[in-house]
Amino acid sequence: MANVTAKDAMQIHGRNPQHLVEKIIRTRIYDSRYWKEDCFALTAESLIDKAVELNYCGGIYGGNIKPTPFMCLLLKMLQIQPDKEIIVEFIKNEDYKYIRLLGSLYLRLTASSQDCYKYLEPLYDDFRCIRVKNRSGSLVRGHVDEFIDDLLHEDRVCDVILPRVQKRYILEETGEIQPRVSAIDDLLEDDEDTEKESDDELATSTRDQ
Amino acid sequence: VHSDDSNDEDEISDGDGDETEEYEKWKVRELQRIQRDRDEEEERVRELLEIQRRSEMTEEQLLAEKKSFLMSEEGNAGAYGSKA
Known part of the structure; x- marks a missing residue:
């Protein structure tokens, strides 16, 4: 089945990684044309080709809840669970900002608090402009560093509920991360x-x- | 024919604009974030100190403080305060 999580995928936060995206949105993604036509049978490598083509990010939009390609690829990543090194490469790449955002959102959803701070905070220095599709379907301007800040401080980004991340000072007190x-x-x-x-x-x- | 996809995708460019201008804007955002983090830290320390202070007080002191707090509340709160 095309929508089933990879068999060897690890559970994340004690559950099927695809369930990190709410059921309503998940169903909408499975029904969407982009998912069926472009995301079918993608692997960690061919996914990169699709991610290169992204030119805006965002969650869902419109009255009938349409998912953005960004969202579809995120779900695909949750489904096939690429290696951590690939995600880190996504985040570290300088050329494609939407791949970077995709990688950061994926990492924020799946990685430990320490890793979130370790890999996401350096991106605060990236002040490139991005385009974000809002709920009404129009594009608005944003910045990479704002996106990262939302990832670390908001409850929801791109209409996905983010798992809890430990407060920075707690990790600092236990010596797991250094002050930023x-x-x-x-x-x-x-x-x-x-x-x-x-x-x-x-x-x-x-x-x- | 009504198309589902709006055609505004090209309305705002995906480019990065003027580098120095963007950099200045980023500086402002970064400073605001630093300020926010500092405020949160201060608030946390203040709370810890308050907890420490109260834990060192005796029962009588606590009661006295509560009383004086309520008195001042009553003066300030008007209708709500006088009901209690």
Whole structure:
């Protein structure tokens, strides 16, 4: 059967990975044309070819709940369960932002809290524009870093309910992850340093007088 | 013929616009996120300190604090406070 989860797939959060997508949406995806025509018999490799073609992300839209191709491919990934290395490659690739988003959403759904922070937080530095399809079916502008922020802080992204992720400070207290260093911190420190330097200069110059 | 797919896919471009401008916008977003995380952390620490403080108080002190809190509430809350 085309819609059955791969036999050797591991259970995720104690259940069939495909069930991470709600039943209503899942059924709509199985019924959709994109699923039937483009997602049939995809493997982890051929899925990449389809993902390259994505040019917007989003969940479902329209009055009759149409799934976006992005959503269909997400379900496909849950169905065939690609290796973790493949997902990490999805996330690390620089060229295709929607593959990156697809990989991050998949990782957020399936991986442990530690991995979520480890792999997703570096993407805060990616400020490229993305197009998101909203519920009414129109495209709106977003950014990769906003998408990542939603993944780590919202309950729902692309109409999928996200599993709980442990709070950052708990993982920090147990020493499992290090405090986050933002790319902007360096900039701020530089600013402070230059300010301090100029203060020092001012101090010495006034002292000399 | 009515098509299900709206044709607005090309209305907003998928391009990335002006690099420096986008970078400045990102900076603002990033700072807001940092601020939010700091506020959350502060709130958490404040709560922990409050719990610590109250756990060190005696029963009488707790009662006294509750009383004074209710008194001030009554003054502030008006109709709702006076009912209690």
